Amino acid sequence: MFPWSKGDSHRDDAYWDFFINTPPADLANTVSEMIRKAPEGNIFPAKTELHTPEITTSHVKGMAEYFGAALTGVAKLDSSDPSNPEGYPYAVVCAVPAEYDPRKSSGIGGQVPVQNGLFVTFVLSAWIRELGYRATAAPQPGDEKLAAQAKLGTLNSEGRLVTPQFGTKVYVANAIRTDLPLAADG
């Protein structure tokens, strides 16, 4: 209820540690796995009429926020970079709060930020494809760097994103690479 009483709200819960830390025996029981395995859909044949790139960017960010992203930014990509063979000009980077670090907490509960991130990136990239533009949320390394480039925060010595809002308790979802005309934050 109060910020100072938030502490360990699950102290009395004997099963909470199982929820956060015990890895699932069958990965098919996790929604994250279902979304990861799902193929991407088609690009809608008719392009939706857009506003200016600045307004389109604010709409993409508003949509991401509505789907549950806490922080959203747009990074400019280098189209000639060999790591970007499709030549996408922009990456939309979304981050969600993570009470427990998903890299260390492998239980279904510890992976909830991953699940929330996949929800945002799945629906947001599908929406951009329905607008008639290319968009892919396939996992690629270096999303935290893109998040820092999009000014969501800075990287610490371990290469992890640190944000003013959540500190390191933040999870960067798969960046959505797209050719939707946007205005990059960095």
Next chain:
Amino acid sequence: MSKAEILQEPEIEHGGSEFPTPDLGRSVRIVGPHVNVDMNESPHPKNARGELGKPLFNWYRNTVSQDPLTRVSAPNHFADRRQFLTNVINRSTNGKVNPRRVFVDDPAAMTRHIKSVALYMGADVVGVAKSHPAYLYASGGGRYVQDGTAKDEYQNYTPEELARKFPYIIQAATAWDYNKLQAHRHHIGDAAYHVSQIKGVLVLKALEGYIKELGYTVIRGVVTPQAAGVAGGIGELGRNGLVINKNFGARVHMPDPIMTDLPLVADEPVDIGVEDFCKICRKCANTCPTNSIPFGDKVVHNGIEKYKINWLTCYKLRPYVHEHWGSCLTCAAVCPFTKPNVWWHTMTVSLLHACPYFARPSLVRFLKWIDDRYWGLVRSNRVRWLGYDSGVKPGEQACTVAGCNASHEGKGQAVVGDAGFYAPLKENTNRFVKREA
């Protein structure tokens, strides 16, 4: 239905004393013999078989929405079903039950845990109901799992056998966004409804997977959601046929509940004054575009005493309006219980809950007077969200985004005023059902 008929001794069925007639609170009562509903006779399956006529069939099966967000979030109006998350989740292979079962010595602690887990995953309301055969679909009628199948070894169990094997029903619900819901009968309202719907599907599937990881069995698609919601204390059943929650009013999804053998402690039905309010208010009945909500008293339908909406006329409106919106939601938007989840709303519902029954009609009249005065008889405010604008008349196009200097050929000029346009209006839809009085 005469009083004598209503007060007849309820016929005890469903295994006699093993399953006594359940208490569903004041808003719904089981008063007579109840025949379990065959899932295949519910609206969507009927329509999928083409039994409701060509316009509805084509709307349901062959219509691609003009709105990009609707194409990724609404059932059946996608251009490519791979973009629709519910389809992805419900068509995935189901995981196996963990053979190393977590021992539950204190069902109350497990109930608290499961509720925290559901809320942690993004649910807004969670309730647990004790299973009763009357809440289930008829046996042999198949399951209702949207875009998926649920064939398993329990397929041919009778409702009694299922209720014995799986004694608890978990209902986790997500709430629609209040501000967007104000644009009922508009794509903005659809966004409130459909996005929280796909989120709700994800939360329930994740919870289902977690219960299997705890080592317990879960089945889906067997429970009628409204019954489980009322029995599990999610809310009371209103005149509009929706479960009304104390925090969110009618703006909660009541999706496919989870039936499980995980040892839990069931919640009780709640009393938040919906029964007293619906007797007097009738705002939903007054504003329903198809007159599908009754003005009169409760009736006994299939042994259950409740307000009976006309689902067919509610349903029949849809193909005629799909260019402007997908889900009507007017009855949910005008419901006086549907308010932002803030202190004054909590306080008012608590007041209604604490008020003795005899004084409630006066309190309800006062509260409805306030509601009519400040929120109006029907929502007609202009809502703008990310380029959507309910101030633009249906069928017209205009860019009303502030500061937009992109060239939009063939689009009108900016709209002035604060009125929202929500088509079709009531007079156009009297053809569906003539109002009684």
